[in-house]
Amino acid sequence: MTRTTAKLVLAVAAVCFAHAAVAKSSDRRQTMRVQADRSDCVVTDGGPCVLTGNVHIVQGSLVIEAARADIRQGDGDIQSARLTGSPVKLRQEMDNGGTMNATAAQVDYDLRQDTVVFTGGAVVQQPGRGSIAGERIVYNMRTGQVQGGGGENGGRVTLQFEPRNRTGERDAGDDGND
Template sequence: MKRKPAKTLALCLAVAAVSLAPLAAGARSSDRNQPMNVDADASNCSTADDGPCVLTGNVKAVQGTLVINAAKADIRRAGGDISTVQLTGNQATIKQELDDGSPFNGRANKIDYDMPKDTVVLTGNAFVDKAGDTIKSERIVYNMKSGQVESGGTGGRVSMQLQPKNKDAGAAPAPAPKPAAPKPAPAKPAKKGGG
């Protein structure tokens, strides 16, 4: 088993993990400039530019608000650059705070990221929650260039819940205030004298 220096492993997983950040469509942009801490029970990584890097057992990567958990991370390179990343587990998860402060969470039995195609595919009991808007399906595909989200197509159903943009819009309007009752005019003092 070849071991790769921890710094290089962290760099490989950092590029892979941060590449998943666009899935959040507005992911915390400052996270890319933060150091990444990576922990796993074991690693098996090639030093060759086209060699694989596999992290196994309680894989956890944290970079700023980005947190990734998986049983296994399989990173593949082409020409020295990361081309694909596959996260697996029961379930692999990714969470991050968006630039507007709202949360993003995704989970699936398998998360595949194809860098050349700019697509993230969540397969197997897939679930995405972006600030309360949720999608559940056996398969969810996100194209980072177009922003297109496609789900279903594997014989299963797609369930979505979309939040109203103006959460007060769905509430019943408040009753109009009742007009105040007219106040009686002050009594005029009676004239003295016989007038």
Template sequence: MNRIPAASLLLVAALAVPFGASAKTSDRNQTLGVDADTSDCSTDERAPCLFTGNVEITQGTLEIKAARVDVRRSNGQIQRTLLTGSPVRMRQQMDDGSWVDATAAQADYTLTNDTVVLTGNAVVNQPGQGKIEGQRIVYNMSTGRVQGGGEGQGRVRMQFQPRNQGQQPAQQPAPAARGGR
């Protein structure tokens, strides 16, 4: 198993914020594990650190599956992580106990501006809360801003679940019978 700093791959930690929940806070303090068929990393941080073939990343409840992960470093710190797959799959539990799932052809996390860009049939779904789909979803984890786009002919689609989903409407009392005199 290969290990890299936790901040580099905590991609979806805040993707659910637009739907009203935040990623499991305790996950950030958990060990980050990376399993892959191969790795090619150098002590020269100008060279990428590559993980390829059935890449699986776990940290607490965070689970990421990708075909390839490209980690870029500078000044001893990870600057950018690019995940590709068919598709990249991400799943994480939120502090409220719900789960968020995301898929995309590519996920690009830039630490310098704290932004995650999901491209290629991107879908972020938080059951019971909502869903966003598009060819490109940009999430700025510092500001909480989410932008979706269709790129070309496509469109962005969002669905919001009603707050009272699953609740039955209150029963109205039956009208009183009118009796004749």
């Protein structure tokens, strides 16, 4: 496993969480395993690394599945990464015991700008917290800002917020007569 691949997976995982503490913190200390049908990587700085065919990345509870991972590096670090698939799938346990799931046709990570962009039927779900879906979801890892949009064809972004009290109990003072 290359240092470049490890950085890619950490970057992609970070985008899927509204706050870094949400991800299972122990995952970053786990061994990462990457499998693909083919790889074509230039080992010099600035060279691309392209993984194709059934790309499967696992680090602790983090699991990423994609058809292709195109990683671009410079100055010894990843500059950008593009994951594509039918769709790209990401899953990771959270420290609170829940699981985050995300899917999109394409996931673009820009290390220089600390942003991740999910495009093409993008959905990020955090059970117990909610979800966001749209044709384009942008996450700024530096600021924690998440922006969603329906795309150029007039689609809409959909947000779902889960209530804190999901036990089915009535609120205090609620007599059930509405």
